[in-house]
Amino acid sequence: MSRVEHQPGWVVHRRPWRETSLLVEFFAREHGRIGLVAKGARSARSPWRGLAEPFVPLSASWSRRGEMGTLTGLEPAGDRHALAGRALWCGLYVNELLLRLLERDDPHPTVFDACEAVFRGLAGGDEPQSMLLRRFELALLSGMGVAPDFDFDAAGGDAIRPDGLYHLQPEVGFVPVERGGAGVFRGAAIRALAAGSTDQRETAREMRELMRTLIDHHLAGRELATRRLLAGAKGKSTGGSDS
Amino acid sequence: MSADPFDELLEALRCLPGVGARSAQRMALQLLERDRDGGRRLADALATAMRDIRRCRRCRNFTSDEECRICRSDRRSSEVLCVVESPGDVLAIEAATAFDGRYFVLLGRLSPLDGIGPEDLGLDLLGERLDEEGVAEIIIATNTTVEGEATAQYLREMAESRSIRTSRLAQGVPLGGELEHTDRSTLAHAFSSRLPMR
Numbered sequence: 001m002s003r004v005e006h007q008p009g010w011v012v013h014r015r016p017w018r019e020t021s022l023l024v025e026f027f028a029r030e031h032g033r034i035g036l037v038a039k040g041a042r043s044a045r046s047p048w049r050g051l052a053e054p055f056v057p058l059s060a061s062w063s064r065r066g067e068m069g070t071l072t073g074l075e076p077a078g079d080r081h082a083l084a085g086r087a088l089w090c091g092l093y094v095n096e097l098l099l100r101l102l103e104r105d106d107p108h109p110t111v112f113d114a115c116e117a118v119f120r121g122l123a124g125g126d127e128p129q130s131m132l133l134r135r136f137e138l139a140l141l142s143g144m145g146v147a148p149d150f151d152f153d154a155a156g157g158d159a160i161r162p163d164g165l166y167h168l169q170p171e172v173g174f175v176p177v178e179r180g181g182a183g184v185f186r187g188a189a190i191r192a193l194a195a196g197s198t199d200q201r202e203t204a205r206e207m208r209e210l211m212r213t214l215i216d217h218h219l220a221g222r223e224l225a226t227r228r229l230l231a232g233a234k235g236k237s238t239g240g241s242d243s
Numbered sequence: 244m245s246a247d248p249f250d251e252l253l254e255a256l257r258c259l260p261g262v263g264a265r266s267a268q269r270m271a272l273q274l275l276e277r278d279r280d281g282g283r284r285l286a287d288a289l290a291t292a293m294r295d296i297r298r299c300r301r302c303r304n305f306t307s308d309e310e311c312r313i314c315r316s317d318r319r320s321s322e323v324l325c326v327v328e329s330p331g332d333v334l335a336i337e338a339a340t341a342f343d344g345r346y347f348v349l350l351g352r353l354s355p356l357d358g359i360g361p362e363d364l365g366l367d368l369l370g371e372r373l374d375e376e377g378v379a380e381i382i383i384a385t386n387t388t389v390e391g392e393a394t395a396q397y398l399r400e401m402a403e404s405r406s407i408r409t410s411r412l413a414q415g416v417p418l419g420g421e422l423e424h425t426d427r428s429t430l431a432h433a434f435s436s437r438l439p440m441r
């Protein structure tokens with residue numbers, strides 16, 4: 001049996017378990033995503049009640065043998081990121097990506113830090129949500145080691161030119177092409193993504209599609225429920241969904 | 244050979260929330276030893292309820308008719324609609340307030356990570372009501388969990404696209420509560436959404 005004390009992390013998701021407990025997907029900076037049982041966390045007198053929630057910086061301790069660990073300690077390590085409205089949906093999108101794309105027990109400290117940054121950005125509201133999400137998506141794929149080279153093309157290794165056109169092949173990279181078409185992106189959008197630049201109105205849609213192509217490739221057919229939510233289905237077409 | 248009726252009863256009782264093996268045994272013995280009439284009444288009431296109670300076709304609350312009492316009442320205003328997660332929330336608001344509008348019961352909350360989407364909450368039915376009934380204000384009374392807030396946002400967008408006013412229940416320090424003992428996130432929220440004194 002292994003014991004781990006006071007690890008910084010987040011609750012990615014939790015669901016009720018038995019009468020008063022929770023099954024928690026915890027994302028710890030040094031341990032990656034792990035499954036924990038939080039015994040009694042839903043009972044009225046539990047000190048953990050209301051604490052094992054997404055978007056709260058936490059410090060957790062657990063013991064473990066086998067697949068699932070047992071939570072032994074949980075304390076707030078900061079104030080909850082106050083995500084409201086659409087920003088909350090964006091935060092859930094981030095969590096869904098972590099849940100679907102990261103394997104359990106695979107440490108990803110850079111993804112963890114990107115998570116913290118995206119939550120802080122979403123709560124702050126100073127930058128467009130779309131840009132915050134693009135930056136996170138790229139950090140996630142880079143952290144997983146599956147992001148293509150955004151600086152050099154995959155044919156001759158030449159630098160990506162802003163005025164060039166490139167066909168994205170998720171396992172290969174950006175291949176220069178002569179004409180536009182499905183899966184073809186402008187060099188300007190690729191460069192803007194790599195630079196994490198924030199005011200790129202004219203390439204925003206293209207950047208979203210580019211990241212979506214990559215993410216869909218790694219989702220291998222699984223759908224994201226939060227993406228449907230963000231696309232909006234209320235008969236009111238906003239045309240500006242963020243994921 | 245069929246199962247022992249006593250064991251069957253214990254097993255059946257355990258479907259109730261908070262009832263484990265010991266309390267199931269206590270309940271069963273109480274009914275068998277001291278209150279057979281009560282036991283029969285319970286059995287009848289359960290059978291009737293399970294057979295007759297369904298969802299109101301307008302608000303999704305539980306009712307034994309096509310439409311529930313609140314939806315049928317002509318003394319309730321159609322202008323204000325209060326949206327809640329569960330039938331228990333309707334009971335609580337009815338008991339605690341003088342609210343005289345109508346309700347819509349989601350019977351759940353948006354939880355995309357669990358695969359619960361708008362279509363599971365009867366939100367198309369709610370949309371129809373908003374389009375047809377001349378609702379002027381929606382009171383959003385979902386819980387203050389992450390999922391409750393995600394649901395509130397969805398409701399707000401539904402209302403906004405129809406130019407309907409929305410309000411959200413205030414969240415803050417409990418009445419009679421002491422600041423020192425209020426949990427951190429409630430206090431932080433109450434602080435940031437403080438109101439001018441009147």
Ligand SMILES: [Zn+2]
Nearest residue numbers: 299302311314
């Ligand atoms: Zn009704």
